[in-house]
Amino acid sequence: MKSKFWTIVAALVVVSLMLISCQPQTVTVEVPVKETVEVVKEVEVEVTKEVEVEVEVPVGGEAVHIVARCKASPPYEEGRCNNLVSAVGAANQALADAGDDRRIELEIIQDDADWGDYKTEFELASDAGEAPDIICSGHEHIGDWATAGYLTDITDMIGDYPEFADVIDSLWAATELGGKRWGIPQDAEARPMYYSKPLLRELGWTDEEVESLDERVAAGEFTWEDMLDTAAEAVEKGIVEPGDGWWHRPSNGPDFLYYYYATGGEIKGETDALIFDQAAALKVYEMLYDAAQVRNIIRPDKLDGDWDYHKEYTSKFDKVLFVFEGTWRWASWHTNYLTDVGGEDYLFENVGFAPIPAREDGTGKPTTLTHPLVYMISSQCEHPDLALLLISKATVKELNTTYAVDSGHLGILKSQSDYAPYTSAKFLSLTLPLLEYTTFLPNSPYWSTWSEAYFLGIQAVESGELTPEEAVALVVDQLQNNLGDNVIIR
Amino acid sequence: MSSTDQSTTSGPKLSGYKIGIPGAVLAIVCFFLPWIAFIVEDMPFASLTGSQIASGITINTNEGVKLLHGSMLNYLIPLVGIVVLMQAFFAYRRGHVSRWDGLGTIGLGVVTLLIVWGQFPETSQVAERARITLQFQYGIIGVYLALAALIIAGVLNVRAATKRDPSFGATLGAWGFMSPATFLVVVFFFIPAIILFILSMTNLSSSNFSEPWHFIGFENFRRMFNDTFFPKIMGNTFKYVILTLGFFNVGLALVLALLTSNIDRRAGFLFRVIWLLPRITPSVVYIVMWRRFTQLPPYGIINWFLGMAGVEHQPYWLNEMPWLFVILVNGFVGASFGMIIFTSAIEAIPKDYITAAKVDGASTWNVIRDIILPLLRWPLLFVTSYQTLSLLVSFEYILLLTQGGPGLFTTEVWALTSYKRALFTYFGTNQWGQGAAWGLILVIIAITASIVYLRVFQFNELVQEPKIDVL
Numbered sequence: 012m013k014s015k016f017w018t019i020v021a022a023l024v025v026v027s028l029m030l031i032s033c034q035p036q037t038v039t040v041e042v043p044v045k046e047t048v049e050v051v052k053e054v055e056v057e058v059t060k061e062v063e064v065e066v067e068v069p070v071g072g073e074a075v076h077i078v079a080r081c082k083a084s085p086p087y088e089e090g091r092c093n094n095l096v097s098a099v100g101a102a103n104q105a106l107a108d109a110g111d112d113r114r115i116e117l118e119i120i121q122d123d124a125d126w127g128d129y130k131t132e133f134e135l136a137s138d139a140g141e142a143p144d145i146i147c148s149g150h151e152h153i154g155d156w157a158t159a160g161y162l163t164d165i166t167d168m169i170g171d172y173p174e175f176a177d178v179i180d181s182l183w184a185a186t187e188l189g190g191k192r193w194g195i196p197q198d199a200e201a202r203p204m205y206y207s208k209p210l211l212r213e214l215g216w217t218d219e220e221v222e223s224l225d226e227r228v229a230a231g232e233f234t235w236e237d238m239l240d241t242a243a244e245a246v247e248k249g250i251v252e253p254g255d256g257w258w259h260r261p262s263n264g265p266d267f268l269y270y271y272y273a274t275g276g277e278i279k280g281e282t283d284a285l286i287f288d289q290a291a292a293l294k295v296y297e298m299l300y301d302a303a304q305v306r307n308i309i310r311p312d313k314l315d316g317d318w319d320y321h322k323e324y325t326s327k328f329d330k331v332l333f334v335f336e337g338t339w340r341w342a343s344w345h346t347n348y349l350t351d352v353g354g355e356d357y358l359f360e361n362v363g364f365a366p367i368p369a370r371e372d373g374t375g376k377p378t379t380l381t382h383p384l385v386y387m388i389s390s391q392c393e394h395p396d397l398a399l400l401l402i403s404k405a406t407v408k409e410l411n412t413t414y415a416v417d418s419g420h421l422g423i424l425k426s427q428s429d430y431a432p433y434t435s436a437k438f439l440s441l442t443l444p445l446l447e448y449t450t451f452l453p454n455s456p457y458w459s460t461w462s463e464a465y466f467l468g469i470q471a472v473e474s475g476e477l478t479p480e481e482a483v484a485l486v487v488d489q490l491q492n493n494l495g496d497n498v499i500i501r
Numbered sequence: 502m503s504s505t506d507q508s509t510t511s512g513p514k515l516s517g518y519k520i521g522i523p524g525a526v527l528a529i530v531c532f533f534l535p536w537i538a539f540i541v542e543d544m545p546f547a548s549l550t551g552s553q554i555a556s557g558i559t560i561n562t563n564e565g566v567k568l569l570h571g572s573m574l575n576y577l578i579p580l581v582g583i584v585v586l587m588q589a590f591f592a593y594r595r596g597h598v599s600r601w602d603g604l605g606t607i608g609l610g611v612v613t614l615l616i617v618w619g620q621f622p623e624t625s626q627v628a629e630r631a632r633i634t635l636q637f638q639y640g641i642i643g644v645y646l647a648l649a650a651l652i653i654a655g656v657l658n659v660r661a662a663t664k665r666d667p668s669f670g671a672t673l674g675a676w677g678f679m680s681p682a683t684f685l686v687v688v689f690f691f692i693p694a695i696i697l698f699i700l701s702m703t704n705l706s707s708s709n710f711s712e713p714w715h716f717i718g719f720e721n722f723r724r725m726f727n728d729t730f731f732p733k734i735m736g737n738t739f740k741y742v743i744l745t746l747g748f749f750n751v752g753l754a755l756v757l758a759l760l761t762s763n764i765d766r767r768a769g770f771l772f773r774v775i776w777l778l779p780r781i782t783p784s785v786v787y788i789v790m791w792r793r794f795t796q797l798p799p800y801g802i803i804n805w806f807l808g809m810a811g812v813e814h815q816p817y818w819l820n821e822m823p824w825l826f827v828i829l830v831n832g833f834v835g836a837s838f839g840m841i842i843f844t845s846a847i848e849a850i851p852k853d854y855i856t857a858a859k860v861d862g863a864s865t866w867n868v869i870r871d872i873i874l875p876l877l878r879w880p881l882l883f884v885t886s887y888q889t890l891s892l893l894v895s896f897e898y899i900l901l902l903t904q905g906g907p908g909l910f911t912t913e914v915w916a917l918t919s920y921k922r923a924l925f926t927y928f929g930t931n932q933w934g935q936g937a938a939w940g941l942i943l944v945i946i947a948i949t950a951s952i953v954y955l956r957v958f959q960f961n962e963l964v965q966e967p968k969i970d971v972l
Contacts, residue, residue, distance in 0.1 A: 126929055127924065127925060127926075127929045127931075129929075130707070130929035131924070131929070131931060134707055134710050134931075137710075137711060138710055138711055149928075151928060152929070154708070154930075155706075155707040155708040155929075155930055156707075156708075158708040158709070159707065159708050159709060159710055159711045159712070160711050160712075161711060262927075263927045264927060312817060312820040312907055314906070314907070315817065315819070315820055315906070315907055316904055316906065317792070317796075317817075320796065320797065320800070452928075456706075456707070456708035456930065458928060458930070459926050459927070459928040459929065459930030460926075460930065460932075462927065462928055463926055463927070466927075467909065470906070470908055470909055471908070471909050474907060474908035474909070476908050476909050477909075485729060488729055489728075489729065492724050492727050492728060492729075493724060
């Protein structure tokens with residue numbers, strides 16, 4: 012017994028010692044004159060691509076390691092981080108030209124995580140002191156992250172990089188919070204009204220009327236109310252099934268905010284508190300109640316969250332007359348559902364697009380909404396100037412156009428409007444003017460709560476559970492309960 | 502080996518300290534003596550002791566070279582050494598080791614080991630940045646050796662104390678058997694429940710996650726009780742738990758167990774395997790199947806059959822009857838658990854009872870009502886209480902199936918609200934404090950339900966020794 016006990020004890024001690032001594036040894040390495048920088052790129056959770064970039068570091072110089080984190084659906088959107096990789100050479104050349112001895116070595120982490128997980132990951136990493144230097148994410152996250160102190164204020168640094176002067180001016184609004192700028196626009200899109208040309212013709216419209224619809228919408232002649240009347244007529248005449256006159260997305264999202272903007276609603280005021288304009292919201296809810304519960308224009312259960320059904324059902328434009336969707340859906344429709352009927356050509360032949368029509372009882376102007384992604388620099392980044400330099404070299408028409416064309420997003424640079432590779436992408440160049448009508452989500456830490464409450468009202472009236480007036484009262488109650496002084500009810 | 506034999510032949514007196522005293526001395530030496538030179542970026546910077554290495558220091562090389570913090574832990578391990586030496590001294594004076602000499606030494610050793618272990622990654626990073634890895638490893642080996650010696654000494658002391666007082670051994674054995682379960686309950690229930698309670702008093706969210714916690718009292722609870730949908734969600738939760746439990750997790754489970762144990766054994770086995778399929782199917786795949794099942798034409802399978810039967814009304818069934826499907830989807834998964842427990846309990850009933858009853862002319866219904874069901878009281882209590890608690894906190898199938906909809910909170914249950922507040926909004930603003938408040942209510946309901954069940958089913962009577970054996 013005794014000898015067994017001691018044998019076990021001795022064995023345990025020996026194993027423990029072996030385990031301890033297995034720690035990796037560190038060898039001191041002098042900074043080499045020329046070194047190979049490994050760029051590790053994670054495409055999927057398990058797939059990792061490696062790209063090697065040669066970086067010359069002058070004697071006595073410093074290689075600065077920068078980590079960039081992007082979310083992208085492979086392969087179309089991978090330009091988000093890949094453009095930064097492509098910009099490393101130009102950035103280091105600029106440093107060499109300026110006589111700066113530092114050189115950038117870049118590591119990118121890119122995958123297709125869920126937005127919620129992606130956002131939480133950055134928050135946890137920031138809290139642990141391990142945040143990436145650059146993060147590419149939705150601009151509305153500035154509301155939380157800048158407030159929490161996770162981002163570097165780059166307002167005064169932007170002017171040092173001439174490339175940023177080419178960014179379309181209206182997009183900067185999306186990067187601002189508290190009068191400061193916290194990011195650089197990476198992409199943009201628009202959310203147009205698509206319409207089925209064959210169904211309009213079936214309704215008795217002449218070719219001229221159909222073809223001029225986009226211009227009439229842009230001029231404010233064909234309004235939101237006209238669209239609903241047309242859709243109702245199509246339902247009454249049996250050209251479309253009841254509930255298929257006009258469709259919006261099947262779940263919460265940025266789109267519903269432009270409904271509120273279109274009726275004259277404001278969300279940001281003088282203070283940090285968000286505004287809820289009851290009159291504007293009531294108009295939105297009345298319109299939706301009327302469309303879903305009275306006129307059979309949209310299905311009362313349209314907000315069922317079923318995207319697969321929604322995408323497939325709308326793809327051919329032979330069943331639904333008007334669809335409020337995003338510009339990126341264009342590529343998704345023709346690549347996933349229409350390859351056997353002619354792909355993109357089918358869409359150009361049968362589908363038109365225009366800004367979201369003006370509401371007569373609202374602003375009277377057509378609208379749309381852009382939700383740009385922005386590159387942001389972590390407050391933990393030790394060399395924000397280098398991070399920004401790298402972003403500036405990725406914010407050029409050559410790189411951004413490749414990304415935009417591949418991914419179906421709009422350009423973000425003024426110079427893209429007459430840049431041949433961009434203009435030859437027909438859909439992109441036709442939809443770029445939509446940015447003229449664009450609006451944004453607010454950058455505010457209270458936006459998410461505001462949006463959840465406002466969306467409750469939309470669900471309530473469409474499903475017929477509440478009248479528009481009751482819905483407004485419910486939303487006010489929810490907002491006051493959850494946001495307190497941080498919401499102003501008008 | 503001979504020294505150990507010697508220690509036991511000379512009585513249990515000081516056997517532990519054969520190794521305990523060297524261990525204590527080693528601890529003190531290891532932590533005071535190895536003065537390690539820190540060289541940061543080729544510049545000699547500082548000399549530190551093993552205790553400082555083991556207890557966590559941070560060097561910031563960007564703003565020059567700076568020692569950010571030392572720590573109380575610097576003194577921990579030498580202190581342990583001194584305590585053990587003092588113990589040895591008093592034990593020597595007393596002439597024997599007590600149970601606390603043993604347990605105390607083990608406790609001190611294990612706690613210190615955990616602390617050093619927890620600090621290891623950070624200190625090893627510091628050591629790597631300062632390029633002193635090799636010396637650091639020697640230091641760490643010394644630390645672990647000393648702590649191993651201490652723990653072994655404690656074990657030896659416990660053995661010595663057990664020999665002096667065998668009843669101590671029995672007590673120790675009982676605690677030993679209970680300790681894994683106790684450890685798990687403490688780590689995975691009590692500590693999280695306490696953290697949940699503290700969290701529910703804060704306004705922790707995405708926008709203030711980087712700051713220290715702001716305590717806002719019962720504000721989260723005020724908001725929760727004032728929420729327009731509070732009664733609806735509460736009602737939904739009870740509806741969900743009671744209906745799923747009654748019809749499926751207990752009801753159908755019992756029926757399945759009775760049926761499959763009364764038919765041919767192989768056929769019964771086959772049916773039980775079929776009923777296990779929903780449980781072993783990955784939840785996302787399972788829900789995708791259900792969604793397709795209930796989908797509109799031309800995709801939905803139910804509507805496909807209805808179409809063949811010439812039925813005109815072909816809606817999206819998840820929107821038409823959300824509750825039916827929420828309960829079916831959860832119930833089909835839940836029924837298999839009770840089915841297995843009940844079947845094994847039924848199989849364990851001695852056949853003599855049933856044979857005797859049948860000889861007396863009992864019908865199958867009589868056998869079930871008067872013999873099987875009374876003997877299933879214990880498994881019934883277990884399945885009912887366990888499944889109540891499982892259902893109260895389960896929301897994943899509802900999240901995947903309806904997300905709490907359609908419309909306004911139609912199928913939203915308590916756990917889903919808690920999850921949504923804490924982690925699931927479209928725009929990703931997480932409100933952990935608010936979510937914790939909702940979650941805490943669930944903990945309270947669950948504990949209350951457990952107590953009620955234990956009272957109603959008279960748990961104490963069920964676990965008493967059978968009276969027939971006492972006689």
